[in-house]
Amino acid sequence: MGISKIWVLAEASGGNVATITLELLAKARELADTVECVYGGADADAIAATLGAHGASKVLSTGDLGGQLAGVPVAAAVAAAVAAGNGPDAVFLGTTYDGRDVAGRLSVRLDAPVITNVVDLVERDGGLAGVEPVFGGTQNVITKFTTDKVGIFLIRPKSFAAEESGGGAAAVEALTVPDTGATGAARIVNRHVEEKSGPQLDEADVVVAGGRGLGEKDNYALVENLAKALGAAPGASRAIVDAGWVPYSYQVGQTGKVVKPTVYIAAGISGATQHLVGMKGSKNIIAINKDPEAPIFSVADLGIVGDVHKVLPKLLEALQNR
Amino acid sequence: MNVVVCVKQIPDPADPGALDPSTNTLKRDGKLILDESDSYGVEMALQLVDAAGGGEVTLVSMAPNSEVSGLRTALAMGAAKAVLVSDDALKGSDALTTAKVLAKAIERAGAYDLVLAATESSDGYTGTVPEQIAEVLGLPSVTFAKSIAIDGGTAKVDRQTEAGYDEVTCPLPAVVSVTAGVVEPRYPSFKGIMAAKSKPVDEVKVADLGLDAANVGWAGAGQAIVEVADAEARQAGEVVEDDGEGYARIVSFLSDLKII
Numbered sequence: 001m002g003i004s005k006i007w008v009l010a011e012a013s014g015g016n017v018a019t020i021t022l023e024l025l026a027k028a029r030e031l032a033d034t035v036e037c038v039y040g041g042a043d044a045d046a047i048a049a050t051l052g053a054h055g056a057s058k059v060l061s062t063g064d065l066g067g068q069l070a071g072v073p074v075a076a077a078v079a080a081a082v083a084a085g086n087g088p089d090a091v092f093l094g095t096t097y098d099g100r101d102v103a104g105r106l107s108v109r110l111d112a113p114v115i116t117n118v119v120d121l122v123e124r125d126g127g128l129a130g131v132e133p134v135f136g137g138t139q140n141v142i143t144k145f146t147t148d149k150v151g152i153f154l155i156r157p158k159s160f161a162a163e164e165s166g167g168g169a170a171a172v173e174a175l176t177v178p179d180t181g182a183t184g185a186a187r188i189v190n191r192h193v194e195e196k197s198g199p200q201l202d203e204a205d206v207v208v209a210g211g212r213g214l215g216e217k218d219n220y221a222l223v224e225n226l227a228k229a230l231g232a233a234p235g236a237s238r239a240i241v242d243a244g245w246v247p248y249s250y251q252v253g254q255t256g257k258v259v260k261p262t263v264y265i266a267a268g269i270s271g272a273t274q275h276l277v278g279m280k281g282s283k284n285i286i287a288i289n290k291d292p293e294a295p296i297f298s299v300a301d302l303g304i305v306g307d308v309h310k311v312l313p314k315l316l317e318a319l320q321n322r
Numbered sequence: 323m324n325v326v327v328c329v330k331q332i333p334d335p336a337d338p339g340a341l342d343p344s345t346n347t348l349k350r351d352g353k354l355i356l357d358e359s360d361s362y363g364v365e366m367a368l369q370l371v372d373a374a375g376g377g378e379v380t381l382v383s384m385a386p387n388s389e390v391s392g393l394r395t396a397l398a399m400g401a402a403k404a405v406l407v408s409d410d411a412l413k414g415s416d417a418l419t420t421a422k423v424l425a426k427a428i429e430r431a432g433a434y435d436l437v438l439a440a441t442e443s444s445d446g447y448t449g450t451v452p453e454q455i456a457e458v459l460g461l462p463s464v465t466f467a468k469s470i471a472i473d474g475g476t477a478k479v480d481r482q483t484e485a486g487y488d489e490v491t492c493p494l495p496a497v498v499s500v501t502a503g504v505v506e507p508r509y510p511s512f513k514g515i516m517a518a519k520s521k522p523v524d525e526v527k528v529a530d531l532g533l534d535a536a537n538v539g540w541a542g543a544g545q546a547i548v549e550v551a552d553a554e555a556r557q558a559g560e561v562v563e564d565d566g567e568g569y570a571r572i573v574s575f576l577s578d579l580k581i582i
Binding site: 018071072097100101105107108115117125135139140141181183184185187188193206238243244255272274280284297299300301302304306310312315318319 | 335339346416417421441442444447448449450451452454456457460461462463464465466468482484485486487488489490491493496501502503506544545547548549550551553555556558559560561562563564566568569571572575579581582
């Protein structure tokens, strides 16, 4: 697999390009001469300037998806372009809801595997290889493709810094979606936006996350109050999301959001592998846990071995008295 | 209403995982258990069959060494039967091959209305298999379901999104992947555990599914791990016992960083 052309799946909402897309463009630009975006949506014109400014020369747009989830039509369109000889050497997709759908569908259509959970890309044997953290990020494995098919990479958010290239607006071109038969029959009939005040979890400078050590659902208020006092975003471990204390959108970790704030405060979180992967890139980590053996302390800059029910109220009081 | 649930039997997450030094893949030769992520799909399937007033839940799984302990857990919860694909030829299979094998196993499981899977496993976490299965089977799909209701021949799914959730309708048969925490998985009763011991597990080889052993496992994988390296370790900092003044350490830490 030579690396001359990379396609990046562009994602956007309300005319705003997702940060992950800009991150992927920054890396793709480093690796390939030609970087183009693939976009499933009606508003490619609205995002062409931003995508161009981050290095995409073209936006290949399917146009309005008519309520379809992106996976089927976008994958079908990309596969058709590949079959026609117009495809790229590699496709970069973010580890997002739609990115994973497109990658899975595309993989079968091209009969090509996906390298997943990628946090960096390197060249190996003349092709692109993905770097994937395993065991909570204590080890990295590098995986390459062994065929010359299009390389499909699912890349985790926050792996690269978004950076403008100074390019002009990307040229919008149509990408034809072939008939997808029964596979494309799912339809979005209504969208719900969950209003959240305060900073976004994956963009906040400070994150306060709570875990099972809080004891019960009502005690999550301790985390929310501390977050409010610090202008921070509240987060959660998978354990308390699974237990239904807070919505999935609060989850930090392998299956949730990757965060890299200036300060991450883990309250009553033991630090399971799946959680550490999502937060160990934080610049500073404070952990409060009553178990001195908790793995979270192995990554903490400041660890307090104590009861969150005692430490958090005092901390909150001290902050409010300042 | 017949529901097929894809379940994975994984090494106990409580035990530290390790890579097999000769293959650089996850060691899976010890005892395997039901991936907790899959217990939600099993519970959801049982509830849907119950609501429909008839039908059954069938499990499909691919695992080494004829492993059934995870399947027995799900059978004890109430699933009726299972198809287990266990074949040395499958060692080294990537997610795409896994999807092809599971798709064949699903077809073997009999007539179905719905296929459920977790969004991703807790050991390999590629998160692509449900969508790959749907494409192999030529079915529509909805991923990241927070809830599922069946209305005639249509699934009504609330699908997790970055901003909140989407209401999605999808004609059956379909593949739906469910996020953890959508339902409270039941604990198997004693009666369920006893009954599970005699529930049928149809164990098959790759050839029984009409697949060529030369196209699966290591031979069929289109990717290879070329390097394993220790990641840069994060330096552990100071750990102090809370003597009632632990909060003050946090205040000064935040103050030093000019966060407050």
